[in-house]
Amino acid sequence: MLMLENLNVRQGDFHLTANVGFAAGQITALIGPSGAGKSTILSVIAGFYQAEGQVLWRGEPITDLRPDQRPVSILFQDNNLFPHLTVSQNVGLALRASLRLTRDEPRRVDEMLASVGLSGMGARKPAALSGGQQSRAALARLLLQDRPVILLDEPFAALGPGLKQEMLTLVRERALTDNRVVLMVTHDPQDALVAADQIALVDEGQLFAPLPAREVMDNPPDVLQRYLGTSS
């Protein structure tokens, strides 16, 4: 269980509170208007942004840990791959940040690349891959990091609808194992329906408790209706 306990984010006029938990083995979509604080919440959990309150993982506070010490992997909107490193090196960073891999570790990198459909592409630089392949490579690194909390800050936003759906399905298949907690930011309710088990709305300075995705979409609360522009 990932808990945000009395979280209080202040940034100038911006103010956001959160007091919710996310169960393991489920994908939760964070939905809300631009500027509501969806990405900020992920940044707080990942350790890039300090806030009042506590982030707890399995009951233990992780608030004071550095980003790399937290049980968290994150994919950003862009710049998920170092353009000067090969795909294998980018993925290998998950195993050793120094890139000094032991004898059997390159094999693990190759296996992970194969599992996301990038067999034989390890020697390429990211620029030689398509947008979808780049996303797969970033996902491969994230999976190889093998951390129990996965944060997706709209990493597939630049992909076309088909490719995005393919990636979300891949996330569902590959990331949702070993009782991981997966949080994904999206502004598209359709993404939430494709990939998420539950939806947590972010609006009016608050992160609301997650509810089952189908229930939220079938019977949208006021906040979601306002966001979708369907409120009367």
Place this chain on the structure above:
Amino acid sequence: MVIALVLVLTLGTLLAVLWRAEGVGGLGRAEWAAIRFTVLQAILSAAASVVLAIPVARALSRRRFRGRSVLITLLGAPFILPVIVAVMGLLAVFGRNGLLNDAISMAGGDRISIYGLGGVVLAHVFFNLPLAVRMILQGWIAIPAERFRLVVSLGASVSAMLERPMLRAVLPGAFMAIFLICLTSFAVALVLGGGPKATTVELAIYQAVRFDFDLGRAALLAAVQFGLSIIAALAAWFITVPEGFGAGLDRVLPRWDGASLWERSCDALAIALAAAFLILPLSMVVIKGMIGLSDLPASVWPAIARSVSVAAVSTALTITAAVLLSMRGGRAVGVASALPLAASSLVVGTGLFVVVQPMFNPGKLALLVTALMNALMALPFALRVIAPAFERVEADYGRLADSIGLKGWARVRISVLPRIRKPLGFAAGLAAALSMGDLGVIALFATSDQQTLPLLMYQLMGSYRTDAASGAALVLLSLSLCAFWIFDRGGRADADA
């Protein structure tokens, strides 16, 4: 550590000189004359450079012609040109036996002298006109093309609506940057100035140490120089100084004005005169240098070896310091960018001399001190190139590096260095070329067996061996350009992969 070294080398050495001085007297008539001349020549040089740069920058911003990008590249050349070589070229064109005086003489006029205020300003304009053009051109290029279209469609004046406001914003910064550069002029004043009427403060410091060994006077002058530079640096700080190294100067703005024959002729004239002003002296260096190569003395080879060694050590020090400071970021970068510009290299050298004298024979350390000094003086320029690149990489990939635990040297090696190869190579090229052509502190302390190539060339000029000096100038020019090219090229190779 690096910032402490910068502080010791700038402020510490000034204190060392003050400490060693046997009483610091007041400013005498000669000192006041040096201060007046320093400020006057800096004002005139900056004003002339900026005013002359305006028509050239405007012409380059709105005209497309064959060789335009070569000319713009050439505008960067004076920065890495050894001062003594450029002065040699200017003498060949504007000197007593130069092309201009030959033409005047043929027309029946009297030959004019380049020495004194006119020559010092001329040389400074040669160095700084290109810098001013680049800064002002950047201002022109920053005006969105749509604004030109809008102004023309409204039938309004491009000059009143767009150009004058841009110039009002850009010119003060360009003026202050060039004023600051000219304020610390030494080598130009050493060759073209001198005498009571044309001595800069830096030159007066040199004379006080080299000829009189009057450390009190040198310290006083150094404090004055430091004060002047700090005031100018602060003024430049408050006035936004435009970025002179900026990329994208090759872009030509789509313009709907300036199409008349008169305007086209003015632009062509501005470009032709600026190109001639830059190219003629350099061409003369090459032509006269080729003739003089056969007169080079045997001492040129060890001088080349010393210059290359000093440049290599100095470049390594500059780049190491710039990378370490960029990693640290924040105020350290600001301090290291400002202090060396305000400090007098001659005073720093004298301070080091005073400090090491009780332990070593300073003459034996002349080359090491020169390398250290050159590294210090190149540091602000290297930082200006490397620090923003470092910040960009951290902004783009810092969170990714954090999330996978890239720290310390591994972070620099894996995340940063491969992304900043181009600016690193460019900065190393600048540092190497600046060091290769330096004629500053080495002139103060070098013994006869420690000449670098610029010093040897200066001594050949002083002993009227003009052909040999011309040959040395060509060798020095080639070495400086090669040093810049090798590093800059090395940084670019596979950098985009």
